[in-house]
Amino acid sequence: MNIILLGPPGAGKGTQAKKLEDKYGLKQLSTGDMLRAEIAAGTDLGVQAKQIIDRGDLVSDDIIIGMISSRTEQDDCQNGVIFDGFPRTVAQAEALENMLSDKGQRIDAVIELKVDEEALVGRLENRIAEMKAAGQEVRSDDNAETLRHRLATFREQTAPIIPFFADKDMLRTVDGMQAIDAVEAAIDAVIDEAKTVS
Ligand code: AMP
Numbered sequence: 001m002n003i004i005l006l007g008p009p010g011a012g013k014g015t016q017a018k019k020l021e022d023k024y025g026l027k028q029l030s031t032g033d034m035l036r037a038e039i040a041a042g043t044d045l046g047v048q049a050k051q052i053i054d055r056g057d058l059v060s061d062d063i064i065i066g067m068i069s070s071r072t073e074q075d076d077c078q079n080g081v082i083f084d085g086f087p088r089t090v091a092q093a094e095a096l097e098n099m100l101s102d103k104g105q106r107i108d109a110v111i112e113l114k115v116d117e118e119a120l121v122g123r124l125e126n127r128i129a130e131m132k133a134a135g136q137e138v139r140s141d142d143n144a145e146t147l148r149h150r151l152a153t154f155r156e157q158t159a160p161i162i163p164f165f166a167d168k169d170m171l172r173t174v175d176g177m178q179a180i181d182a183v184e185a186a187i188d189a190v191i192d193e194a195k196t197v198s
Pocket of ligand 1: 033059141150
């Protein structure tokens with residue numbers, strides 16, 4: 001089973017993806033985490049990506065598609081994947097569909113976490129304050145100014161994949177402003193429905 005979690009930065013995709021990983025035996029693939037690993041390892045890709053990420057822009061489709069395509073070949077992805085933060089453009093969505101269909105697989109559910117953008121900025125500011133108070137490292141693109149740019153990037157470049165999947169009747173929307181447990185229950189219901197279809 002392959003699931004896409006879709007939503008603006010800070011919508012809770014990562015939190016929910018981790019829960020799904022354990023429950024359904026799927027592998028969470030976060031392109032953001034993969035890029036941060038490249039940065040930490042100091043690779044050429046990481047050096048290029050850091051500037052783009054710190055601005056809140058998108059890394060090129062070619063790089064992202066290449067990265068996902070080789071990662072999904074690995075053994076731990078064979079049970080299925082929860083895509084977190086990917087696809088972020090219609091070109092990435094089309095590439096993913098082709099990639100999966102070449103393997104005789106498909107996207108089983110696209111789950112949009114719908115959230116209020118203004119509330120996201122508030123949530124992020126709280127999270128940063130909490131992390132700083134706990135002495136934890138804060139991501140270099142986690143600040144209110146970059147978040148606003150990331151939200152604009154989402155509206156302009158990522159939001160078009162919502163009608164792309166809705167037109168194929170693959171999109172299911174969950175209210176991401178609910179408590180974490182309620183969001184989780186709503187996602188479970190979507191996955192149960194997808195299971196009965198397959
Ligand atoms: P995230 O951790 O998903 O919020 O991603 C952090 C940053 O990594 C984004 O703001 C982008 O700059 C970059 N990034 C992550 N995933 C993608 C993607 N699928 N396409 C393009 N850029 C991405």
